[in-house]
Amino acid sequence: MEHVHTYIENIAKCEDVLSVLAITQPEQNGLFADGAHRIYLVISDRPGANWSTNYFVFAGCPIVEHRFSRWQIERWAMHGLDEQMARLFASARIVHDDGDYMKRKREQLLKLPSHLQKLQICKEYSLFLRFFTEAKELFRKGHILDCFLSLQQSLRRWARLVAYEMNEYPDHSVWMQIKQFDSAVYKLYEELVIGNEPLAKRIELLMIPIEVGLLAKLEPSSQYIIDILGTRNKPWLLSELFRLPQIDGSGIELHLLLDKMVKRSLVQEIILSGAGDYSEKAYLLSD
Structure with a gap:
């Protein structure tokens, strides 16, 4: 661990560095890790690229370093992050913070701006509608396995919709997240995938409560x-x-x-x- 502290100490000495965040389980953020043992997010107050990435080995430890300008952080705080970037900042630990900059900004970064929340709710609802419409048609034609997959997707979109309604970004493990927010939606999914009835009967029994939920969500979800x-x-x-x-x-x-x-x-x-x-x-x- 000594090499980690040395790296942090060295980078914190740079005058333009405001904050450094560390991710010690990079496998959870594979898109940003690229095989590295550690990910560092460095926030800089120096003019230049808004986002740059460096790959190197420090004291035998493969490291990926993402550098973000202060301007980029402020822009994200105003307009919102995408889901993958939100997960990255949520899982990172602040290891250096000049003037508590990221301590103050991270809460703002992880909160959805109202316009983005409306957009994502509308998007997830429309996909909920699409997959449920597909499921109904497939069930009518007797294509039970295909119907099951579409109904599973419709419930997943409902779960993601619930997360956005709660002003949260959906997690990778969205069902564990939704179990806390909306147990009724979680139980519908549980009944679909592990219920005791034969698959066709499970689907038939679930069609009505899912459609009721779909119709109830239409007006608020269409506000965008x-x-x-x-x-x-x-x-x-x-x-x-x-x-x-x-x-x-x-x-x-x-x-x-x-x-x-x-x-x-x-x-x-x-x-x-x-x-x-x-x-x-x-x-x-x-x-």
């Missing part, structure tokens, strides 16, 4: 889309919505979600006619 539709009084063309920066690349199953919102009278669907036989769907918030 409702907010976008409410930014103007005239209808939004479907093609316009898909091109919006807030939607493009978001992972939201927009078409499927809008269809469900129309059926539940949250949104009005309008068919706008164009030149010739061309027509396009448009959407407007219901009164």
Whole structure:
């Protein structure tokens, strides 16, 4: 362990280094470890690259060092982290902290900004809807094993949705996390995978409570889309919505979600006619 303390002491001497965080179980963060025995996160107050990575061996110990600028940390604190980066900072231990910078910032980093929380809730709900819709169709056709896989995925998306509702990033072990937050959703998953009934019967029994949960979550989970539709009084063309920066690349199953919102009278669907036989769907918030 002496070489570890030497490394920390050496790097802490640099005037531009604000904080150093250490991860001693890098196998839990394989994407960032790349075979190293230790991961260090170094926060620097020096102008330069916002994020750089160095691989080296210090006193016989393979180390990967991720350096982040203070500007990058401030940006993440304002706009939010992705899940993998959130897990990285959550699992790291502060070993040097000039002025308690990271002690103050880490709590902010691991808290979801409201706009990101709404986006992730909407995304997870739309995927919950997609996989449940698939499961219903597969069950109707008698494809039980395929239905089981889709239903399992729908419950996983529900679990991730619950985590985001609790203003938490979903863990790798999301079911252990959800067991604490929502025991009812956990029990549905438990009944699906280890219930005593034959598989087809288990699926049949679970379809109704899962669909009830799906419908109950529709309006609050669609708030991200409702907010976008409410930014103007005239209808939004479907093609316009898909091109919006807030939607493009978001992972939201927009078409499927809008269809469900129309059926539940949250949104009005309008068919706008164009030149010739061309027509396009448009959407407007219901009164």
